[in-house]
């Protein structure tokens with residue numbers, strides 16, 4: 001029996017070995033992985049990075065034989081896991097040593113309730129009931145889901161489901177953990193807690209962890225090594241080495257590259273040390289840099305002005321914004337769970353508003369209730385013309401309110417990407433090619449004849465976003481729209497939603513992605529336990545927040561700048577070209 005108490009291998013020993021591994025999916029014109037050589041040692045935490053659709057999940061899938069045993073396609077070369085060859089050992093033959101958390105937690109669930117799911121893997125390994133009981137209790141506490149132990153899995157919020165998926169693998173105590181975007185649905189604090197737990201497993205117990213993640217700002221400081229997948233090939237090195245010219249980089253690295261800091265910092269702590277001269281330059285733009293308590297100084301005005309001009313707040317600064325959608329006394333009860341508790345909220349037209357808050361705070365329930373198709377137990381909802389989306393016929397509702405749900409792929413049902421896009425153009429009477437152009441903006445180069453089922457997670461999301469944005473309803477509601485999207489795609493999505501707002505649309509985005517909020521949102525609404533607890537301009541809500549501050553704000557505080565683009569603009573406007 002395997003487990004964290006019996007480390008069979010010593011540090012420095014290769015536990016995962018890929019030897020000239022290539023993977024080609026059926027009907028794909030080129031291999032997804034090409035001749036990959038990679039060796040991962042006991043007790044390493046390896047972060048796999050790359051553009052959307054670059055092959056990260058495919059690489060992770062080879063590590064327990066999921067690729068090609070379950071995905072189809074041809075794998076050549078050799079993969080060995082603690083000496084076992086995946087050609088002859090199927091995933092179930094490796095379940096005692098490799099635990100896998102996939103990108104879609106729901107797809108991996110095999111039981112009905114939280115407790116059953118946490119116990120399932122251990123039952124398969126025939127662990128004694130007393131051990132199982134103890135580990136279930138520990139894991140419920142570790143992941144903050146003890147209150148949900150008896151809850152049906154289908155009733156959980158997205159982040160609660162992701163916590164259970166991670167927990168169900170931790171209980172089996174595998175020597176190797178493979179996690180595909182494990183924090184994409186977690187709130188920032190929850191993500192930090194999960195990563196701290198994983199790091200402890202690596203440091204204290206020599207567990208080997210391989211994580212693919214797009215939100216590098218959450219993970220990179222914990223990584224021993226970064227593996228980048230580009231065009232099917234991998235290169236690996238220390239985080240700072242790979243980040244020097246990687247195709248994807250977190251804001252702190254982007255800032256370090258811009259300011260030419262050497263060595264390149266990958267953590268906030270290192271960046272703050274390197275940033276003293278930059279803070280001084282920003283401080284020298286006007287009067288001394290001020291905290292929010294003394295706003296009104298020229299510097300703060302200049303810097304706040306930079307935020308406004310980069311987002312769309314300035315567009316409506318002269319007029320009181322018209323609400324694009326308004327909720328009054330809105331309440332949502334799911335059985336005995338009161339998810340939304342009498343919310344009054346006016347979401348302004350012509351702006352991008354972010355909806356943030358802990359896992360289970362009630363954000364998705366609010367979005368569905370605003371959309372008019374979700375549960376509403378009490379209260380009223382009205383769009384600009386006074387109509388209530390819940391009482392409209394589907395066609396009329398689609399013109400006024402559109403929702404991209406967390407489980408975006410539920411909205412795709414045709415058999416090719418091209419057919420989905422053509423239908424989106426036709427249904428919304430847009431010129432042919434509108435949807436395709438939006439898709440190419442978000443995830444370039446997907447063949448039109450590819451079956452949506454075979455898209456990577458980020459590509460699926462990009463397709464659903466493109467379809468919904470083609471329809472261009474008055475009110476656009478997006479539920480966690482950056483899962484699986486790389487930084488360039490997120491920048492383009494920010495541009496698209498700002499463009500919609502610029503044309504008078506109302507955009508409300510529920511998200512845990514603090515960097516996306518800093519880039520895209522004019523305003524932020526924060527929910528806690530079913531209530532709105534804060535609503536204001538983005539810098540006011542996020543800049544000094546422990547949970548929601550983006551990396552640039554942390555590095556450059558007290559300057560109220562949130563993104564690298566804002567830093568560039570502040571310096572350029574001041575004629576400081578460095």
Ligand SMILES: Nc1ncnc2c1ncn2[C@@H]1O[C@H](COP(=O)(O)OP(=O)(O)OP(=O)(O)O)[C@@H](O)[C@H]1O
Nearest residue numbers: 025052053054055056057058454455456457458459
């Ligand atoms: N079963 C399949 N058949 C054909 N093509 C596939 C299949 N699975 C994946 N692909 C393609 O292989 C490429 C790599 O997909 P993969 O899921 O490994 O990417 P990824 O880097 O994990 O993406 P994301 O960042 O969106 O999670 C994509 O272009 C995808 O469309």
Ligand SMILES: Nc1ncnc2c1ncn2[C@@H]1O[C@H](COP(=O)(O)OP(=O)(O)OP(=O)(O)O)[C@@H](O)[C@H]1O
Nearest residue numbers: 155156157158159334339359360361362363364365
């Ligand atoms: N169908 C349902 N039945 C019972 N409880 C539900 C149901 N849907 C949601 N809940 C509960 O309602 C609360 C709010 O869930 P909701 O999905 O709105 O949260 P959220 O803020 O969107 O969370 P996340 O950030 O994790 O996506 C949670 O405690 C959740 O468990």
